Every structure is written in structure tokens, then in C-alpha cells.
Amino acid sequence: MKIDFWLDRWNNDKIGFHQxxxxxxxxxFYGDKGPAVEQRDKLKVFVPLCGKSKDLLWLAQNGYNVFGVECSDRAVKKFFEENVLNYRHVEKEGTGLYICDDDRFSKIEIFQGDFFALEDNALDGVTDIFDRASLVALPVDMRTDYVNKITSLQQSxxxxxxxxxxxxxxxxxxxPFSVTDEEVMNLYAENYKIDKLIAKDVIEIxxxxxxxxxxxxxESVFKLVKK
Ligand SMILES: C[S@@+](CC[C@H](N)C(=O)[O-])C[C@H]1O[C@@H](n2cnc3c(N)ncnc32)[C@H](O)[C@@H]1O
Known part of the structure; x- marks a missing residue:
């Protein structure tokens, strides 16, 4: 799925993936069962291919610093506008960083640009990654590149x-594409400790x-820890 495919989806409001x-x-896993509230301001959650996901705001409202990446300028603006958030925009060679530092919650930053163009130090300070509808948004021939890229950005x-x-x-x-447990193992086992947390039948949902x-x-949920 090339970026033009996604820009077209956003420009024509074909965003059935948005929840x-x-x-x-x-x-x-990041609410009551997650890190203690007083520790959360030391944590920073990266949300790759974030769209205008409300999860970004939930994370910030629950004390986590947030960093997203999204190729669609329209999606990023919609995130801030629909959630009535003030933001600053720093333009850089056709990409941009959108920053929301509202006193009411933790900092939200969204890099508007290509995930595959993230610089080597892009995830400095990031402690956690939330991948929902990101890996599975990509066809099989892009998934290895995606995992190689995200792995290269991570610290142990x-x-x-x-x-x-x-x-x-x-x-x-x-x-979305089907990703089997076997593929998860093939993609991640070399560089990550993997725990499968949940498998749920969701056809009626x-x-x-x-x-x-x-x-x-x-739907399956995995916890991965970079080795
Ligand atoms: C299936 S959607 C999921 C969005 C979000 N994770 C959610 O849960 O709603 C995939 C998103 O990734 C974005 N995207 C696709 N390829 C990208 C890339 N190479 N760089 C940055 N964003 C990308 C698309 O514009 C789209 O918003």
C-alpha cells in the first residue's frame, strides 16, 4: 500500500478503519492494569501509522507522552480539530511536526510524513509502542520492511x-490484512521476546x-519486548 493509496482514502473519507x-x-493494558499513574510522565508511547486515532488523546489524558506518525496531513489536522485541541505546526521539507502541549494533559506530537523516512533517532525517549491497524494495514511484501524499520529505531x-x-x-x-501467529513469530522472534496475551473471536463485533x-x-494481542 503506497502512500498515495492512503492519501486518497483520507481525501475521500474512506476511513472505515477509524474507530x-x-x-x-x-x-x-495501559489503564488500571498498566504502569502506575505517577510513573507515566516518564513514559512516551509511539503510535505508528496513527491516523486520527482517539487512542492518542486517551494516552495523553492518562498521563503518557505521545508520539505518532501519519502520512496524511488531513488526518493529522482532523485529529486536532475534532478533539478541539490547539496545536503548533513546525514545517520541514514537505513534512511537519504537529505539537500539542495543552496544560490539561501530557504532550502529543505527531510527525506528518512517511514512517519509512523517520530518522534514526526518531524514537529517542520512546518507551512503548502501540500498534493497532498498522502492521495489519500493510501487504505482506511491506511487512518485513516495516518490522525492519521499527526494529532499527528501537533500544533494548x-x-x-x-x-x-x-x-x-x-x-x-x-x-486490513490477515497476519497469522506464525508470521508474527517469523517477523519478530529474532529481535524480540514475544508473549501472546489475548486471542478473541471478534466476528460479531x-x-x-x-x-x-x-x-x-x-483478534490477537502480543506483548513484544526488544532484546
Ligand atoms: C489502517 S489505518 C490505521 C490508523 C490508526 N492506527 C487507527 O487505529 O485508527 C493506517 C494509517 O496509516 C497511514 N499510513 C500508511 N502508510 C504510511 C506511511 N508509510 N507513513 C505514515 N503513515 C502511513 C494511513 O494514512 C492511515 O491513516
Whole structure:
């Protein structure tokens, strides 16, 4: 999926992947079950391919510093405007950094540009990564590059909460794409300690995907720790 594909989706409001609810796994593992509230201002969560996800705001409201990357300028502006947030914009050679430092919650920064163009030090200070609809947004031939890139940006000990979808690819063309547990192992095992936390049947919840032809759908959640 090239960037033009996604810009077209945003420009034509074809954003069925966007969810108005907070991701329940994020709220569970980074809410009451997560790091102590008083420790959260020392943590910074990276959200790759973030769209205008409400999870960014939830993280900031719950004490985490947030850094997102998103190629669509329209998506980034919609995030701030729909959530009635003031922001500063620092332009840099066709890309830009959007910064929201509202007194009411922790800092939100979104890099508007290509994830694959992130500089080597882009994740300095990042402690955690939340990957929902990012790995699974990419076709198989891009997933290795995505994992190689995100791995190259990480320090040892960095944690990732990864959400994947598993379904019969014959039933639906992506995105999202099916990513099996075996593929997760192939992509990450060399450089990460992997724990599978949850596998849930979500076919009755994901009505949009059911309407696209899926008859079975499992959502899985992994905790990855960079070795
Ligand atoms: C399936 S959406 C998921 C958005 C978000 N994670 C969520 O949960 O709503 C994938 C997003 O990644 C963005 N994207 C795709 N390729 C990208 C790239 N190479 N660099 C930055 N953003 C990209 C798209 O514009 C889109 O908003």
C-alpha cells in the first residue's frame, strides 16, 4: 500500500478503519492494569501509522507522552480539530511536526510524513509502542520492511503492544490484512521476546469486516519486548 493509496482514502473519507471508541486492549493494558499513574510522565508511547486515532488523546489524558506518525496531513489536522485541541505546526521539507502541549494533559506530537523516512533517532525517549491497524494495514511484501524499520529505531527493553487480525484471506482483500501467529513469530522472534496475551473471536463485533465477507475473525494481542 503506497502512500498515495492512503492519501486518497483520507481525501475521500474512506476511513472505515477509524474507530471512535478507545481501543479496549490499550485501555486495559495501559489503564488500571498498566504502569502506575505517577510513573507515566516518564513514559512516551509511539503510535505508528496513527491516523486520527482517539487512542492518542486517551494516552495523553492518562498521563503518557505521545508520539505518532501519519502520512496524511488531513488526518493529522482532523485529529486536532475534532478533539478541539490547539496545536503548533513546525514545517520541514514537505513534512511537519504537529505539537500539542495543552496544560490539561501530557504532550502529543505527531510527525506528518512517511514512517519509512523517520530518522534514526526518531524514537529517542520512546518507551512503548502501540500498534493497532498498522502492521495489519500493510501487504505482506511491506511487512518485513516495516518490522525492519521499527526494529532499527528501537533500544533494548522497549515494549510493544501489537494487535493483529487473523482470517481467511480468500474471503476478503485487505487492508486490513490477515497476519497469522506464525508470521508474527517469523517477523519478530529474532529481535524480540514475544508473549501472546489475548486471542478473541471478534466476528460479531467487527461488523464492517463481516459485511465485507468474513465468516470468522480472530483478534490477537502480543506483548513484544526488544532484546
Ligand atoms: C489502517 S489505518 C490505521 C490508523 C490508526 N492506527 C487507527 O487505529 O485508527 C493506517 C494509517 O496509516 C497511514 N499510513 C500508511 N502508510 C504510511 C506511511 N508509510 N507513513 C505514515 N503513515 C502511513 C494511513 O494514512 C492511515 O491513516
Amino acid at each position: 471512535d471508541r478507545i481501543n479496549p486492549y490499550l485501555a486495559y 527493553g522497549m515494549r510493544t503492544l501489537l494487535v493483529t487480525l487473523n482470517f481467511d484471506p480468500a474471503e476478503m482483500d485487505g487492508p 467487527e461488523t464492517g469486516l463481516k459485511n465485507r465477507g468474513l465468516t470468522a475473525l480472530t
